[in-house]
Amino acid sequence: MIDIKQVYKTFNKGKPNQVDAVNGIDIHIGTGEFVVIIGSNGSGKTTLLNLVAGSVTPTAGTVSIDDNDVTDLADYRRSQWIARVFQNPLSGTASDLSILDNFRLAAIRTKPKGLSIGVNDHFKKEVKEKIATLGMGLEKKIEQPMGTLSGGQRQALTLLMSIMDSCQVLLLDEPTAALDPRSADVVMKTADKLIKDFKLTAILITHNLKDAYNYGNRIIQMGEGIILKDIDTAKKASLKQNDLFDWFG
């Protein structure tokens, strides 16, 4: 599904504050794989995710999604495959817009946004049913502005929004970093369920080693912009949670 070949990314090239964020990475991520990326701050995890999403274009190398070379494709054009959940709950949703309007945009992620009114009774019913599956009681509040909800509720809704339209790749950039432990748990369980139910290819960046151990079927550890460890499904089964902590020792 995702192929990253010999990708390099250097910020501020040639200046004193030059940063070599990604230093030659090769990864193949198969359809339906749920990859967890861990690594200390500055290891290049987020840059790698942004290279897949298209918010950052590589200095060298190629990125392909579903056998399409997307190296020079802008982020908003990659939305036909990719849905994203950001670290900051404010980034993934529009605060001043109602929950309903947010979902409307998500429902036409892969389509052009035209001059017809798409929010009708049928659509409202569909959104209510979808939101009810979260069990948070938010289906009664769909006319409220998104800004009136808590960070955890917004992240859960962002996840749900990602499957409103056809989605093949889900990118999760520390989705629970800004949340309390209980909301974080709800968000991770929702993500895991959606990834399994909709057979999504997913990349999760996290600093929570417990989540890295519990979720996903492949772990990649990054450091200094390269891949340090790549543990596949078979090897992950024999991995103990403490092993992960030892990697950072």
Next chain:
Amino acid sequence: MDFYLTALLQGLCFSGIALGVYISMKIFNIPDITTDGSYTLGGVVTAISLIHHQPGYIVLPAVIILGAVAGALTGIIHTKLKINALLAGILVMYALRSVNLILMGRPNLPLNSITSLFDIINIFSNPNQNTFCILIVFVIIITLLIGYLLKTDFGIAMRATGNSESMIRSLGVNTDRMKIIGLAIANALTATSGYLITQFQGFADINMGIGIVIVGLGSVIIAEAIINWLKITSVWLSLVLMLTGAIIFQFVLAITLDIGVNPNLLMLVTAVFVLLIVSLPRLSFKKSL
């Protein structure tokens, strides 16, 4: 009485600016100063076309298109050349001053005894009442168009652009393109205010746009105060409040002149009034702490 009727009519003429500034400032979060130039451009184009006896179905579209071009230029400079929106607007506004002067050939163009939009109906003996009817119809049409636009899928995407750029890009919207279109719409609306005012006052003037952005800002800020106070979320109601804001603003100016304040002080009074409206919610917030 007629004094306040004139204020009401002027307020209605300025509804285009109020809606335009609402779109650029509230929806896109862009402080757009192109307003001063595109308003004058609208007025200048109206005056020239009317003097050359162009029919109404050419004048208004020409005004709208040229206003949109001015806004799109600011948008392109801001998004493609990555120049601060404020500076981009100032540059276009500044350049438009020359354009307007060259178009008119002189600084002032009167529309003596030329049939304008406001002469098309003659129901009442008082010409101001006829003007009022025409303006009401005109304003209702623009408001319905903009309200509908904001309710469509495209409009939702527009509203989301100023709100969360990362989100709307990840949902497949080209935010640069969206901002250019948004500024084009905002300045097209502003230009229609120039179109109305020129016909209302009977002349176009190179200086008519100086500081006009404050009329839009004032209207939007008055409306915002009411919106926050009443916790309004409806798009339609917000638009109606913007129009109300434009009218209230003109009434405040009319009252100021009526109580005998020196007209030279008008701009100072206006600035203080806008400052008051902006700071009132903050002042009352402090007290509640």
